Amino acid sequence: MSRLLFAKSHNLRSVLSLATFSHSKRGNFFQNEPKISNQFEEDPFLREQLQLDIPKEYLKEIEPDLLQFGHKVATDIYDLSIECERNVPKLENFDAWGNRIDKLIVCDAWKQMKNISAREGLIAIPYENKFSIYSRLYQIAKLYLFAPSSGLYSCPLAMTDGAARTIQGIGVQSFTKEAYERLTSRDPQKFWTSGQWMTERKGGSDVSFGTETEAYLQSEGKYKLYGFKWFSSATDSDMTITLARIIDENNQPSKDLTMFFARIRDDNGKLNGIEIQRLKNKLGTRQLPTAELLLDGMDAFRMSEIGKGVSRMSSMLNITRIHNSLNAISFMRRFKFI
Numbered sequence: 001m002s003r004l005l006f007a008k009s010h011n012l013r014s015v016l017s018l019a020t021f022s023h024s025k026r027g028n029f030f031q032n033e034p035k036i037s038n039q040f041e042e043d044p045f046l047r048e049q050l051q052l053d054i055p056k057e058y059l060k061e062i063e064p065d066l067l068q069f070g071h072k073v074a075t076d077i078y079d080l081s082i083e084c085e086r087n088v089p090k091l092e093n094f095d096a097w098g099n100r101i102d103k104l105i106v107c108d109a110w111k112q113m114k115n116i117s118a119r120e121g122l123i124a125i126p127y128e129n130k131f132s133i134y135s136r137l138y139q140i141a142k143l144y145l146f147a148p149s150s151g152l153y154s155c156p157l158a159m160t161d162g163a164a165r166t167i168q169g170i171g172v173q174s175f176t177k178e179a180y181e182r183l184t185s186r187d188p189q190k191f192w193t194s195g196q197w198m199t200e201r202k203g204g205s206d207v208s209f210g211t212e213t214e215a216y217l218q219s220e221g222k223y224k225l226y227g228f229k230w231f232s233s234a235t236d237s238d239m240t241i242t243l244a245r246i247i248d249e250n251n252q253p254s255k256d257l258t259m260f261f262a263r264i265r266d267d268n269g270k271l272n273g274i275e276i277q278r279l280k281n282k283l284g285t286r287q288l289p290t291a292e293l294l295l296d297g298m299d300a301f302r303m304s305e306i307g308k309g310v311s312r313m314s315s316m317l318n319i320t321r322i323h324n325s326l327n328a329i330s331f332m333r334r335f336k337f338i
Helices: 002-018 044-053 056-074 076-086 108-119 124-128 134-149 154-170 177-183 309-337
Strands: 090-094 100-105 194-197 214-219 222-232 239-246 258-263 274-279 291-302
Touching (some): 044 134, 056 076, 124 154, 134 154, 134 309, 154 177, 154 194, 154 239, 222 239, 222 258
Antiparallel strands (some): 090 100, 239 258, 258 291
C-alpha cells in the first residue's frame, strides 16, 4: 500500500513538473481581516468618561444616539470610507472644446458623507445647544466615533465647525446669515461646508508675513480678492473664510490682514472668481480634495475689523485644532482596538 501511495505521489509530482500552468506556493498562513464592531459599545473608556462628565438626565437621551451611531461607523459609514479611498478626487480643467471649466469630481461616497454629517448633527449639535454646555461634549463624542470611518470627511467638518463658531463669535451679519443657518443645519439639502484659506506660497505657517492676497473695495463691506492660495483643503466646500491685505486709495497694501467671507460658487453654480490650478499630489489623505487656487476677482465680504483678521481667525483655529487632536486620538484608539 505504501509503495502504491508513493508511486501515485511521484506520478502526480511528475505531471505537475511538466504542466504548463500551476498554482504558486504562497505558504499556509493568511491573516484574517480585522473586524470592527459597534464603536461606542466596545469602548468602555468613552462610556465611563461620559458618565463622569455629563449629567444623568442628559446622558439618558444622548447614549441611545451614540449607540446607533457606533453601529453605523462600523458598518455602512466604514464601507463608504473605503470607497472614498479607492475613488480619489479628480480635476477637469478644460472641456473638449477648450473652455475652462475647473470641474472637481468627487465620488458618490464622499457626497454621502456630507449628507450623513448633516443628518447626524455632527456640526449642528453644539449650536442647537439642547444639552447646554454639554452639547459640545456630545458632539465631540460623535466626532470621535466618526473620524476613523469618515474617509477624511472629518477635515471639512473641522473647518465648517470653525467657520460657524467664528460667525457666531463675531455676530451674524446680513451676508453671513444664510451661511450660518446652512453650516449648522441637519437638512442635507441645506447643509454647507466651509473652507479655511490661509496658506500661501510665501507664507507657510507665518500667515501675517506671507499673505500676498489683495482685497480691493467695491462698495461698503464688499471687496474683490486677487491672490494665490497654496493649500486649500476641501475645495468642494460651499463657502470659505480667508485672509487678505486691503489695498488703500494710494494703491498700497495694509500692513495687517483682514478676514473675509466668500461663497465658492455663484447662484448659477459657477466658480466665484476662482481658478482651480491643480489638486495636490499628496502622500496621504488623497481622498480629500486639496488644491492650489488662483483668486481672480473673487467677490467677498469683510467679516472682521480692518487689520484684525489674524486675531479673529484665531477662534476658527481653536476649533479646528480641537478637531485635529480629536482625530489623532480617535485613530490611535481604532488601531488599538483592532
